[in-house]
Amino acid sequence: MLTEQSFLRPSVAAAPASMPRRRAGALLVAFCAALFVGGHAAPALASEAPDALIQRIGTELIERIKSDKSIRDGDLNKLSAMVDELLMPHVNFRRMTSLAAGRWWRQATPEQQEQLMTEFRAMLLRTYAGALAAVEDQSIRMRPTRAAADATDVIVRSEIVQPRGEPIQLDYRLQKTGASWKIYDVNVLGIWLVETYRSQFNQEAAQSGVEGLIRSLEAKNREFGPDRKS
Amino acid sequence: MEAATGTFQPSAPAIVGRGNWRVRGSRAAALVLCVLTLAGCATAPAGGRAGGGADDGFVADPLEPFNRSMFAFNDAVDRAVLRPAAVGYEAAVPIVFRDMVGNFFGNLDDVRTVLHQLLQGKPAEAFSDLSRVVVNTTFGFGGLADVASEMAIEKHDEDFGQTLGVWGVNSGPYLFLPFFGPSSIRDGFGRIFDIAGDPLGEIDSQALTNGLWFTRAVDTRLRLFPAERLLEGAALDKYSFTRDAWLQRRRNQVYDGNPPFDEDEGDREGDNEGDNEGDK
Secondary structure, rough: OOOOOOHHHHHOOOOOOOOOHHHHHHHHHHHHHHOOOOOOOOOOOHHHHHHHHHHHHHHOOOOOOOOHHHHHHHHHHHHHHHHHHHHHEOOOOOHHHHHHHHHHHHHHOHHHHHHHHHHHHHHHHHHHHHHHHOOOOOEEEEEEOOOOOOOOOOEEEEEEOOOOOOOOOEEEEEEEOOEEEEEEEEEEOOHHHHHHHHHHHHHHHHHHHHHHHHHHOOOOOOOHHOOOOO | OOOOOOOOOOOOOHHHHHHHOOOOHHHHHHHHHHHHHHHHHHOOOOOOOOOOOOOOOOOOOOHHHHHHHHHHHHHHHHHHHHHHHHHHHHHHHHHHHHHHHHHHHHHHHHHHHHHHHOOOOOHHHHHHHHHHHHHHHOOOOOOHHHHHHHHOOOOOOHHHHHHHHHOOOOOOOOOEEEEEEEEHHHHHHHHHHHHHHHHHHHHHOHHHHHHHHHHHHHHHHHOOOOOHHHHHHOOHHHHHHHHHHHHHHHHHHHHOOOOOOOOOHOOOOOOOOOOOOOOO
């Protein structure tokens, strides 16, 4: 297993020379890395701790991306398949979506809930896919994590150290379900994904209902999706 | 200026009238006017936290009509002037020189950061960032090269709005400023101080000052391209997405990345949905 300092750098070394050097891509990198990169386990936590889990997933994802140029070039289908295989088993996406939808989740039919999850997932995938192309020379540093030993809901804190500029804060919220930890929220630069989308979803649903929200997400995904001619 | 007032006092901007600062340029004047005008109608502080207390996900935004019109105004200005300028700048100027420009302004930001680290009672960080300024100004040729980052001296970012926050001042209502973008009553007020203390304002040539200000605006705009793409693709409503993200980010900055965890969030509806499902 690679160390915290080194495990992002090889992917940079492997990046094609034509990759544009985008310092300003840090934000997107962060969004991407929030889901794709973990860190090493904090000493205060046991071996099966959530941050150890995140490191394992992150390492697998990084290795996969390094070995697959088409993912780095933004092939959404390949990215989607990879996310399904490596990441989603460790994400409680239903919980993530239900939290984002708030009270509208309970008003939604099971079919609508599935549609919401599908469209939300597509929207997030698009966002992270764009980020992958901007990976530069970063490394991961864990920040102190406050959690009791018997906690079932923890925040894992980390940051991406950049060659220049401020470190990018990256936190994860995980919940223990049965024996395993599952990610259900991500914080980039102090901004929680669920809280931000909660407001977006509610605003849309309050105006046009659950069905209207689903249609808006569909429209957004169509407009900015892989089929868009640009 | 009194520290630790606990809550934002709408009357505070009245101090502006007695101020003796060298606020220059029409933008600064517009800002002052704007803050003065709005402070009068600022009644209920939003509590400084996105989503605070609201169980429906709505963020308190009493100035929303004004904010939305300013959002539209900025968007128009951006499309007409700033964005084309940034696109042209990126195309015409090689990355090496753009980095120098960014480093130069970053060095000036570090000066401001040091001041506010001291005001916030963080002498160790202030010393660290001061050494950045010293190293970059000397070995970095007046700030054109970010030698300090090569030496792994970490960069931080502090401003007067954050200092007021550390002192206990609530952010007050969200405020979208013409030209400057997302802010709050507190941070807009703080920005007046930061503009007044801007080293660029000390330059004797007004033309040079304006030129540098515009260059900095273009440089900043260029750095916002990724965020812009993200906003286009990920937001259902760009105005509220920007607002909610920005309010969270500012609160996080005030606490230097470790905001107190809000237990109320456990009350969120839908909280128990799907707890036992590890599906995709």
